[in-house]
Every structure is written in C-alpha cells, then in structure tokens.
Amino acid sequence: MTGPQHPRRPATLASLAAELGVSRTTVSNAYNRPDQLSAPLRERVLEAARRLGYPGPDPVARSLRTRRAGAVGLLLTEALSYAFRDPGATGFLEGLALACEKAGTGLLLIPVSPEHSDVDSVYQAGVDGFVVYSVSEDDPHFRAVLQRPVPTVVCDQPTGITGVDRVGVDDRAGTLALGRHLVELGHRRVGVLCMRLSSHRHDSRADVARQEGSSYAVQRERLAGLRAALAEAGVDWADVPVIERFEHSLDAGADGAATLLDSHPGITALVCTSDILALGALREARDRGLRVPEDLSVAGFDGVPEAERVGLTTVRQPFREKGLEAGRLLLERGDRHVPEHVTLPTELIVGTTTRGLRQSGEFFSGW
Known part of the structure; x- marks a missing residue:
C-alpha cells in the first residue's frame, strides 16, 4: 500500500519567480502592469503560472497596498x-x-x-x-x-x-408640462396616484401636509409641478385626491387606481407619478370596462419602454x-x-391615453 498522497502546495509569487529565474517584480508586473513587460515574457510568466497553479496576486492584499478596491x-x-x-x-x-x-x-x-x-x-x-x-x-x-x-x-x-x-x-418642470397638457384638454377633475412619500408604509390618501413633508424630493417636486399647473386653471389643490402607494408595482398601481376611482368616480383624468403605476391604472380601468381615453385620461412619468408600447402619455426621462x-x-x-x-432634460410625450373633453362637449369647469 502506498503512503498518503500529499496535495501539492499552490505556487506563490516567490516560487513562481524562482522557477522562472526572474524577480518578483517581473511576476507582479505580468498581472498589474503588463505594459512594463515584453509580450513574450509576459506570456511565459502567465503560462508558468497556469502550469504551477499560481492564482495571481491576492486581490485583498493588493487593495490594501494600493488602497483601491477596484x-x-x-x-x-x-x-x-x-x-x-x-x-x-x-x-x-x-x-x-x-x-x-x-x-x-x-x-x-x-x-x-x-x-x-x-x-x-x-x-x-x-x-x-x-x-x-x-x-x-x-x-x-x-x-x-x-x-x-x-x-x-x-x-x-x-x-x-x-x-x-x-x-x-427637473421633475417639477416635467409634471408642470404634463399638468398644463391636461388643463389645455379641459380636465379639471383630476386624481393623482403617487409613489411612497416616506420610508413608513402609508397606502392611503396623502393630504397636503404629508405631500409637502415627504422625505422623497422627487415625489415632492412632481406633485408640486402638477399643483402649479392646476392652480393656473383655478383648481384648488386641496380638492385634488392624492392616493399614495408604498410598493412600486403594477399591482400597486391597479390597487391605487381602484381606491381613487371608488372614492372619486367623477374624475376625468388620472395622473400617476410613475409609468409603472400608470400601467397598473390602465389595467384597472380596463377591468372596470372604462374606455381610455374616452371615459378616463391616464398619464404617467418616466417614459419606460412598455409605456411607449401602449401609447401612454408620459414625461420621458433619460x-x-x-x-x-x-x-x-x-x-x-x-x-x-x-x-x-x-x-x-425631460420630454412630454403625448400618447393615446389622454383626450380633450371639449371634443365631445364634456368640459367641466369644476367638481
């Protein structure tokens, strides 16, 4: 019976240098500064490293020396x-x-x-x-x-x-343009579905104080842009229902739209502060038998590919x-x-999900 087989110890930088008859710096340069070696010499070092099982310089040790993690x-x-x-x-x-x-x-x-x-x-x-x-x-x-x-x-x-x-x-400028677009179409009964306003779950209506106190600047700015656009048309923002959803998903968009439509069935336009929420809202409108945009205009923000595919009116960002x-x-x-x-820059993309109320004599001057 033969004795126990002892696995060969892996090569080190020092043993590889000794095997090749070169300095440790030469071996190190083959990995870290290849421009310092001729192509044949570097290939000879790397081939020997493969043959002897040398894994290359220790990345942790190298990061300690260079103070860079890469x-x-x-x-x-x-x-x-x-x-x-x-x-x-x-x-x-x-x-x-x-x-x-x-x-x-x-x-x-x-x-x-x-x-x-x-x-x-x-x-x-x-x-x-x-x-x-x-x-x-x-x-x-x-x-x-x-x-x-x-x-x-x-x-x-x-x-x-x-x-x-x-x-x-400029999130505020983006929703300002979107809000003005809806105002020009004659919409005054507008509902809003927004993303989370704080790190604490709140799947409900968000009053003005919660909106203005949001720890998410993007949502504050997008709501402020809509508020400014509707104010230009004489709409009191305190009367605009804003529903908040913590999760950012299609299901959250559909659920939020359901809450909004149940509590405010007279709205003619639904603005979502993201396309994901808007796509969920479109699904909910379809499930309710509502025609978009004939019965309800829907708009979003972001310009994601799926929004473009379905013709969502949105604000595109890069x-x-x-x-x-x-x-x-x-x-x-x-x-x-x-x-x-x-x-x-952002860009207002007018799709097929918004329509002017004046086209069929449906203009509303108030709630």
Whole structure:
C-alpha cells in the first residue's frame, strides 16, 4: 500500500519567480502592469503560472497596498430584484455599468430595505466610491455612505447635500408640462396616484401636509409641478385626491387606481407619478370596462419602454444617460473637489391615453 498522497502546495509569487529565474517584480508586473513587460515574457510568466497553479496576486492584499478596491458601490434601498425588474432602474444600471466598463472597474450592488436600519453592508462594502440611487433624505444607509471617506454621487435624490455630486432631471418642470397638457384638454377633475412619500408604509390618501413633508424630493417636486399647473386653471389643490402607494408595482398601481376611482368616480383624468403605476391604472380601468381615453385620461412619468408600447402619455426621462453621467462624475473626477450637479432634460410625450373633453362637449369647469 502506498503512503498518503500529499496535495501539492499552490505556487506563490516567490516560487513562481524562482522557477522562472526572474524577480518578483517581473511576476507582479505580468498581472498589474503588463505594459512594463515584453509580450513574450509576459506570456511565459502567465503560462508558468497556469502550469504551477499560481492564482495571481491576492486581490485583498493588493487593495490594501494600493488602497483601491477596484469597484463602485451602487446603493439601492430596494430588494436586489428591483434593479433587474424595474425598467427605470434597469436603464440606469445599464448606463452605470457601461461607465464602469469604460473605466475598467467593477460594480457592486448594495441593496437594502427602506424599512430596516441595519447599515453594516454599507460599512463593509469594499468600494472606491458610491453611487446612491434615489433614496429618502432620512435614509440611514445614505447617512452611512456619507461617513465613508470616499467620493459619492447621488442620482435623483436626496437633493441639496453639501459636497456631493448629483445627477437628475427637473421633475417639477416635467409634471408642470404634463399638468398644463391636461388643463389645455379641459380636465379639471383630476386624481393623482403617487409613489411612497416616506420610508413608513402609508397606502392611503396623502393630504397636503404629508405631500409637502415627504422625505422623497422627487415625489415632492412632481406633485408640486402638477399643483402649479392646476392652480393656473383655478383648481384648488386641496380638492385634488392624492392616493399614495408604498410598493412600486403594477399591482400597486391597479390597487391605487381602484381606491381613487371608488372614492372619486367623477374624475376625468388620472395622473400617476410613475409609468409603472400608470400601467397598473390602465389595467384597472380596463377591468372596470372604462374606455381610455374616452371615459378616463391616464398619464404617467418616466417614459419606460412598455409605456411607449401602449401609447401612454408620459414625461420621458433619460435613465441610461443618468447612469452614464453618474459613472462619469464618480470615475472621471480626477482631483476635482467642487461638487458638480447635472440636470438632464425631460420630454412630454403625448400618447393615446389622454383626450380633450371639449371634443365631445364634456368640459367641466369644476367638481
């Protein structure tokens, strides 16, 4: 019987250098600074490494030496699946990933729940900087990000953070244009379905105080734009029903629309602060036998592909470009110390889901 087989110890940088008769620096350069070696020498080092089972420099040790992790952290206060399920988040993620590819750096997703305050994942993330995707002003994970000594870029919200780069759109201007469009069509009986206004679940009507006190700047601004447009037509915003839904999904949109239509059956237009909610509202209207736009005009915000496919009237924003800009701000900042704020344009897309009441003598001057 033969004796026990002892597995061969994996090669190290030192043993590989000795095997090849070169310096440790030469082996290290083959991985970290290939421009310092001739192509034949680098290939000889890599071939020997494969043959001897050398896995390459330890990335943890290398990051300790260089003080660089080689990755960007993307903070999402949603479930991980949200990044791949929500079309807006997907478009933004594509743009950010393209920016990371160009810079030769990795991308680490850091999804956390808005209903939980555990911030360990932020503190433990091995990243060179953070991109924060649309979080509330009082989010504890965002506060943890600001405590890290690395550059940070905010996408959309929160706003007005000192020393932090930001990329977003003018949400108020977008809904102002949308609201004016509905006013020009003759709509005065308008209902609104909005996304969450705080990190605490509230699936009900949101009064003016709750709207103005929202910790989500994007929702505040979108509601403010609608309010301004309707005020121009003499509509008292306190009389406009605003229904809030915590979840951002088709089902939430359908459920919110049902609540709104049940409590205010006389509305002629339903404005949703996202296309996802609007698509759910369209489903609810169809299930009720309501014709869109003959019986009810429906509009959204975002310009996601499915909204375009069904002809939804909406405000289009450039998600992919936002991701690219966020990546540029973080990865091409160089020695810049002054924060940069980028505001990208929106575009009102008039689809087939809104119609003028005057076309059939249905104009209403009030409730």
